Amino acid sequence: MSLEGKIAIVTGGSRGIGAAIADGLGEAGAIVIGTATSESGAAAISERFASKNIQGMGQPLNVTDADSVAALMSVVSEKYGAPQILVNNAGITNDNLLMRMSDEEWFDVINTNLSAVYRLSKACLRGMMKARWGRIVNISSVVGQMGNAGQSNYAATKAGVMGFARSLAKEVGSRNITVNSVAPGFIDTDMTKVLSEDQKTMMLSAIPLARLGQPEEIASVVKFLCSDDAAYITGETLHVNGGMYM
Ligand code: NAD
Numbered sequence: 656m657s658l659e660g661k662i663a664i665v666t667g668g669s670r671g672i673g674a675a676i677a678d679g680l681g682e683a684g685a686i687v688i689g690t691a692t693s694e695s696g697a698a699a700i701s702e703r704f705a706s707k708n709i710q711g712m713g714q715p716l717n718v719t720d721a722d723s724v725a726a727l728m729s730v731v732s733e734k735y736g737a738p739q740i741l742v743n744n745a746g747i748t749n750d751n752l753l754m755r756m757s758d759e760e761w762f763d764v765i766n767t768n769l770s771a772v773y774r775l776s777k778a779c780l781r782g783m784m785k786a787r788w789g790r791i792v793n794i795s796s797v798v799g800q801m802g803n804a805g806q807s808n809y810a811a812t813k814a815g816v817m818g819f820a821r822s823l824a825k826e827v828g829s830r831n832i833t834v835n836s837v838a839p840g841f842i843d844t845d846m847t848k849v850l851s852e853d854q855k856t857m858m859l860s861a862i863p864l865a866r867l868g869q870p871e872e873i874a875s876v877v878k879f880l881c882s883d884d885a886a887y888i889t890g891e892t893l894h895v896n897g898g899m900y901m
Contacts, residue, residue, distance in 0.1 A: 656882040659684035662738045663711075663881070664731065666718055666775065667745030669696045671844030672794060674703070675870035676742050679878045681709030685740065688731050690716035711735075718745045718771035728778050737782025740881050743772045743816065744794045748846065750805045761808045768812035772819060776834075780827065789832035790881045793820050794873070797840045797896045813838070817892050824890030833889035835880050840896025843867040863898030 663680045667673035668689025677689035681704060688711055689700040700713025714730060717723040731738055746768045749760045776791055783789025798806055799813025817836045824834040841847055841858050847867065850858070859865060876895050879885050894900070 656878055656884055657684050658740070658878070658881060661685045661740055661881070662688070662731070662735045663740035663742065664688045664690070664727070664738045664775070664779065665742040665744055666690045666716060666771070668700055668713070671846065672839065672842060672870045672873050673742075673744040674700075675874035676744060676877045677711075678703070678707060678709065679871070679874035680740065680742075680881065681707065681711060683878055683882070685711075685881075686735055687711035688727075688735070688738070689713050690718075690727065690745070692717060716745075718775065719766040721774060724771075724774050724778055732782070737786065738779050739783060739786060739788060740790045740792075741775060741779045742792045742794070742877055742881075743775055745771065746794065746812075746846075748806065748809050750809070752805055753807045756808065764808040764812055768809065769815045769819075772816050776819075776823065780832070783832050784827065784830045787831045789827070789830070791820070791823070791832070791834040792877050792880050793817075793834075793836045794877075795836040795838040795892060797838055797894070797900050800838060800894070801900045820892070821890040828889055833880070833885070835885075835888060835890070836892040837873060837876050837880070838892050838894045838896065839868060839873050840894075840899040841867050842873060843869055861899055862896070866897065868895065868897060 663685040665677040668677035669691035681687040691697045697713035697715045793816040796813040798810045820834045820836045
């Protein structure tokens with residue numbers, strides 16, 4: 656699954672699933688731009704890449720800020736050229752029962768997890784269309800499929816990116832651009848570290864494979880979707896959840 660020389664942007668590449676995806680694409684030969692929310696986080700990504708002989712760099716990005724996206728796009732195109740792979744991985748949770756949810760809690764999650772996917776995809780598409788080759792992969796969630804009390808905002812975004820991918824796939828398929836989603840179950844990252852022991856025990860009892868997933872187990876599926884081996888898969892969601900939701 657060589658991605659030799661492909662230019663890839665991975666949002667939220669500083670830690671967790673995004674770091675594993677950035678490293679996985681880089682180890683397959685892609686030139687990776689991994690984004691972090693701060694300059695120091697971006698510098699740490701550049702150092703990590705250098706230590707692993709991965710081509711590319713870290714760049715600061717706030718996915719909710721149109722100017723920040725524009726700045727990223729201009730740095731990437733100047734230094735490497737138009738991105739051919741976009742992995743929309745950055746995401747947050749801000750949980751509350753709907754009746755207690757503030758507008759801020761709702762829109763923070765919508766802006767970060769859903770509107771940013773619109774903005775970044777649009778920014779990358781022109782170059783992909785010109786090149787007649789492109790891969791967009793959105794990181795969704797099992798919660799987008801199953802729902803979860805206290806996560807109506809998060810679930811709406813994660814179901815949203817699946818529908819977005821299905822629709823965009825129909826718009827750009829004729830240009831040889833695929834748009835897919837990967838829906839992880841519960842993965843061992845900072846996002847799940849905040850769960851209580853009780854919540855973890857309950858979750859594990861619902862996972863047939865009886866363990867949390869590892870970030871690398873999501874990264875390998877993203878790498879597959881970006882490769883030529885997956886050239887005929889588009890508009891699809893691949894569920895990587897230990898058998899959880901069935
Ligand atoms: P994480 O909290 O470790 O990483 C989230 C990443 O998003 C970080 O790199 C963070 O800097 C970045 N980010 C957050 N807000 C941002 C913003 N405004 N601009 C730019 N970057 C921003 O969590 P993770 O578990 O690695 O999650 C990665 C993705 O996987 C998310 O979309 C998450 O919803 C999804 N996911 C995670 C799990 C899980 O169990 N961990 C399950 C399903 C889906």
